[in-house]
Amino acid sequence: MRAVKWYGPFDLRVEEAPEPTIRLNEDALVRPTAAAICGTDLHVYTGALTVVPGGVLGHEFMGVVEKVGKDVKRFREGERVIVSAWIADGSCWFCRRQLHTQCENTNIFGMGPAYGESLDGAFADLVRVPYADTVMIKAPEGVPDEKLVMVSDALPTGHDAIINAGMEPGDIVAILGCGPIGLLSGMCAATYGASHVIAIDMVRERLEMARSLGFTTINASEVDPAEEVRNMTDGRGADIVVEAVGKTVEPLRTAIDMVRKKGTVSVVGFHLQEYNIPVGGLWLTEKRVIFSIGNPIRSGERLTRLIASGKIDPSRIISHRVDLEKVPMGFELFEKKKALKVLVKY
Ligand SMILES: [Zn+2]
Incomplete structure (x- = not known):
């Protein structure tokens, strides 16, 4: 064979x-x-x-x-x-x-x-x-x-990122990274009743695909994506952020910055290293960071x-x-x- x-x-x-x-x-x-x-x-x-x-x-x-x-x-x-x-x-x-x-x-x-x-x-x-x-x-x-x-x-990975985060109908869901997992995650969030799916990437073609799926897009090479998400949510931040980039601490930090107080960052990006993340800030704001495998x-x-x-x-x-x-x-x-x-x- x-x-x-x-x-x-x-x-x-x-x-x-x-x-x-x-x-x-x-x-x-x-x-x-x-x-x-x-x-x-x-x-x-x-x-x-x-x-x-x-x-x-x-x-x-x-x-x-x-x-x-x-x-x-x-x-x-x-x-x-x-x-x-x-x-x-x-x-x-x-x-x-x-x-x-x-x-x-x-x-x-x-x-x-x-x-x-x-x-x-x-x-x-x-x-x-x-x-x-x-x-x-x-x-x-x-x-x-x-x-x-x-x-x-790929689909259960995107799906379970949303389910494990405890998404509720009407939630605002931000997707950090418009690769296949991020986009599928956004599709599942929309199907389960998210009021808005905000998709963030730097690759133009991927942002175009996200727009064609009905998501609002942010080009992270042009603006600070966390600030932009806060602007879209009366200063609060997204209810759920799916971190679908991985590899370094940067997307994780951005996701934590972008989620509202008591919101959930659902990490599906691939990470193999140890990092410093702002645990004090997470505790004060009661933000949750969960790791999710589909x-x-x-x-x-x-x-x-x-x-x-x-x-x-x-x-x-x-x-x-x-x-x-x-x-x-x-x-x-x-x-x-x-x-x-x-x-x-x-
Ligand atoms: Zn078993």
């Missing part, structure tokens, strides 16, 4: 690889029909996260069940499924409480040994899916792949219904569609911010 393998920073190659097999009774094999390149994949691409050379990338995907292990009860061969990017065993203390992202046996496809066993990813013609009964979500009939594929990862296993089914009924259409943010052979080019465009969301077809 074909597989997109990582050999080092910026070095992806499409090669032949042996097909995976069922190894445990809870496994399934899934033949992908659509996948997407995720921001987290970029951390591997650039070398910020290390994969074993020769590891297969890709974790946001859906497809058709090719084969199931003998303990898989909910799925059969030939069924169309979305596969949660996060693996969970479905049985530990955390899973029993629907806290799958903290599962004792968590893992992610194509992320190398960062989470224990190195699991080959979805940019290949066949994928082994562990704990299939927990990890797979039934795809509703008649809804095209490109609307559903982001239920695997849970496709818990939120996936609800999101497929919202998509099937037309309430949310994640495919609106797809900017490029590539075949499996062109995945390395897709990464290059995404890394240079020339692509917003790259869909992979098989």
Whole structure:
């Protein structure tokens, strides 16, 4: 089969690889029909996260069940499924409480040994899916792949950022960073009744996309975004700020500055470092800062219904569609911010 393998920073190659097999009774094999390149994949691409050379990338995907292990009860061969990017065993203390992202046996496809066993990813013609009964979500009939594929990862990440922050109808929600997660988060906030979604970025094309989705936009290269948000909210600040930039302390500080007293900063940006943040100021103003990882296993089914009924259409943010052979080019465009969301077809 074909597989997109990582050999080092910026070095992806499409090669032949042996097909995976069922190894445990809870496994399934899934033949992908659509996948997407995720921001987290970029951390591997650039070398910020290390994969074993020769590891297969890709974790946001859906497809058709090719084969199931003998303990898989909910799925059969030939069924169309979305596969949660996060693996969970479905049985530990955390899973029993629907806290799958903290599962004792968590893992992610194509992320190398960062989470224990190195699991080959979805940019290949066949994928082994562990704990299939927990990890797979039934795809509703008649809804095209490109609307559903982001239920695997990016959409629940955006969705749960809003839900975990406790958004209420009528809230003013600011989105810091108009990459895929930020935009999807804004879409979910709008669907759940935010009165205003304010989208902040510095890339013109991304701000245009945000405007086309009905958000108010602020170009952070032209004005101080926190001050601008306060101007829009009678001096208070936003009820909820989704921090979808990550990597450095700056966006986190801006988000804290931008949220109103007793409001919530919901951090979905990717952070690996320790920082100084103004805890004294947070205490006095009772601002909350929460960290949020999307849970496709818990939120996936609800999101497929919202998509099937037309309430949310994640495919609106797809900017490029590539075949499996062109995945390395897709990464290059995404890394240079020339692509917003790259869909992979098989
Ligand atoms: Zn678990």
